[in-house]
Amino acid sequence: MRRLMAISVVLLGTTGLLAGCGSSNANDANGTGATSSKPLVIDITFSGETVTPNGERVKVGVGQEVDFRVKSDAAGEIHVHSTPEKQLAYSAGTTEIKVGSFEQPGLIEVESHALDKTIVQLQVQ
Numbered sequence: 001m002r003r004l005m006a007i008s009v010v011l012l013g014t015t016g017l018l019a020g021c022g023s024s025n026a027n028d029a030n031g032t033g034a035t036s037s038k039p040l041v042i043d044i045t046f047s048g049e050t051v052t053p054n055g056e057r058v059k060v061g062v063g064q065e066v067d068f069r070v071k072s073d074a075a076g077e078i079h080v081h082s083t084p085e086k087q088l089a090y091s092a093g094t095t096e097i098k099v100g101s102f103e104q105p106g107l108i109e110v111e112s113h114a115l116d117k118t119i120v121q122l123q124v125q
Ligand SMILES: [Cu+2]
Pocket: 079, 080, 081, 111, 113
């Protein structure tokens, strides 16, 4: 008897999911499921002694892929204070860098040590 109940619960759950699938597209766009699927692209521009953005806080979903699109007049490195930390090299011109995803919620500093500036703070949540 107990087993039978368990099975019918599973079946109910499955049909519920299937039924929800076709109609849930509109809801998905403004909420929950959207974060992890597409990468967050952050544009970073180095010019002489300045960098844009400059210390801004950017929200990232846990497990969401992050890409940096770096435009610079000279080669350099970006330091990501994640665990483990990452040292990302870029060249003069435009460099696309796949940073990867972060599994731990928290604040991650992204810095240029050459300029001694914080570029962005990734708020992983
Ligand atoms: Cu650093």
